[in-house]
Amino acid sequence: MSKAYPGTQALDDVDLDVGPGEVVALLGENGAGKSTLAGILAGLTEPSAGEMTWLGERYRPPSPGSALEAGVALIHQEMRLLPELSAAENVVIGRWPTGAHGFVDHRRLLAEAAEVLQSLGFQPDPETLVRHLSVAAQQQVEIAKALAQNAKLLILDEPTAALGQSETEALFSRIRELKERGHSFIYVSHRLAEIRTIADRIVVLRDGRKVAEHESSDVEVDRLVTEMVGRSVDRLFPRMPDPAEDVVLEVEGLTGADDRFRDVTFSVRAGEVVGIAGIVGAGRTELVRAIAGADQATAGSVRVSGRRIRTGSVPEAITNGVVLVPEDRRHHGLVADLTVGDNTMLTNFSKVMRHGRIDRSRVAQLGQRVINSMKIKGRSETRAEALSGGNQQKVVIGKWLELGPRVVLLDEPTRGIDVGARAAIYDVVRGLAEQGLAVVVVSSDLEEVMGLSHRIMVLAQGAQQGIIERSEMTPERIMALATV
Incomplete structure (x- = not known):
């Protein structure tokens, strides 16, 4: 054919x-x-x-x-x-x-x-x-x-x-x-x-x-x-830097609506990647949405660098440096028929405004800056729907990084992405850790969550079952906790 x-x-x-x-x-x-x-x-x-x-x-x-x-x-x-x-x-x-x-x-x-x-x-x-x-x-x-x-x-x-x-x-x-x-x-x-x-x-x-x-x-x-x-990908998962001692994100006793998750407590240090594992329906996506302000929590608290932030408020989360790369990038992360530049503009209006109006040259510059920093195959005027899944994901991550966040929440960051693009996304995660950001990765792929994380928190039916250190991670141990 x-x-x-x-x-x-x-x-x-x-x-x-x-x-x-x-x-x-x-x-x-x-x-x-x-x-x-x-x-x-x-x-x-x-x-x-x-x-x-x-x-x-x-x-x-x-x-x-x-x-x-x-x-x-x-x-x-x-x-x-x-x-x-x-x-x-x-x-x-x-x-x-x-x-x-x-x-x-x-x-x-x-x-x-x-x-x-x-x-x-x-x-x-x-x-x-x-x-x-x-x-x-x-x-x-x-x-x-x-x-x-x-x-x-x-x-x-x-x-x-x-x-x-x-x-x-x-x-x-x-x-x-x-x-x-x-x-x-x-x-x-x-x-x-x-x-x-x-x-x-x-x-x-x-x-x-x-x-x-x-x-x-x-x-x-x-x-x-x-x-x-057509080439060897020697190390799919890059070596992660050692995290610092200072805690950036603190989640304590967080409980979601309808008990989709309940009494969840964990912290993430600067330069640390914490994975969240569990089977579908365990409450992983609902948890990171609540941390990012997209959903209201009914109990518990979220703190960034010691400062408590309200749940249920996306603007407050963003103002305090918390951003979410959602599970469904096509429907929740991008506007598919807009260009790379325009998608990047949506989270960065202050950078493209001039005298109260959008300056198209600034939009093009912003889009090109994200393309260069994220190594995206495309141009600022390329429509998002014309990009591959891996490049679309880089646009979503890149538009948030322009805000200079302190906490990046990645929900299924390589869903539907081929192996070559996966390696590129993993390098991006390593880069976030090297910059001292606190990173949370939700993934259904056990190999992925183990390969990226310093620690893994396991959820089952909305309940926190434990946190596993890197030295103790095995697929069997994770699944034993995820299926209780």
Whole structure:
């Protein structure tokens, strides 16, 4: 398959085959061609050249509906469910079972949807609204939706990006069960360790071309990294500097609304990176949002350099040097259709105003300064949506660093980012520590949180289970605390 856009060869003569009951991992940096290939297979993208066969017949779907009708489904990283409908309604949407008079037969609808959902180990009530479901449960709904339409090949795009360890293991169990029933998978992920757990074969793309294919998943991670980025990434996690003695951030007895987290106490020193680990739903995101003033805490206190700050006030948190890089950068960290310069301006109006009006030359200078300091591949006038995930994340971090913060809260800083860009983000974290900032990193990736942190605090069901020093960190110890 090949796909050319004006000035860009997104996919160049790529061969791929998938057998029945097989998981083929598709690896590559952002821009390697993975999404283009997945889009062609799923009927989203028209190829420029090449041929496909599916179940022995010529295959070239003109639309996602045609692909799904043929048995090929793409499960997007950003799930596309209707939040105000129930899980069951989302499973059968577009294929409503009707009764004799043409009305929707809700009893039949529930029965059909529940059968598919339960086969995937879905625990909540099928009548639960999607907006009330966890990310893991929503993912099960997406897969059930595809299976209900008899999909035999499922393309999973970063399926564990928002999942913790236990949710990931549960997903892998479902995949293995479906494999035994003859379903096949193309598995797109940046988490190389999990590829070795779930994949049968590995295909590596770089710059739109297939550069390697492995007949088993038993491949050294270092080799896969080199194949993906075209160079050796010797040390994915940089050596962190020793922190100073003075405490910058103090959190004491902090409790959130609806007890999403409760009685949390910890501190962060200058130049220290404290990780927050726990499974999805443990209260990690809610905790850092409260520290950053985005949510109101119902009890406890937050102090920066000894000064107490009000919770529930973002301006007060920012004034006292606390900034948050949110989990969902596209919806909460950036305005995608604005330029790099304009996104940076949004947190730095005082630097671009002149005589009460925005000075566009100052905006351009500010954007370029962030581009240079963060080593972003782009220009000040580049729209944020045109950047790779790694460069988007650098823009979010860079716009806050222009304020000269003392505390930086990073929620899932490398979610959906390829391995080469991850190394660059890790270097940014090291740079923050070297500058003497207090850094808090929330991550569902155990390897990441262990590789970056001086200490790790573990949450489970909103309760603080303990703080582990670097010398005592092991995945087993973290998970033992996270699953109590």
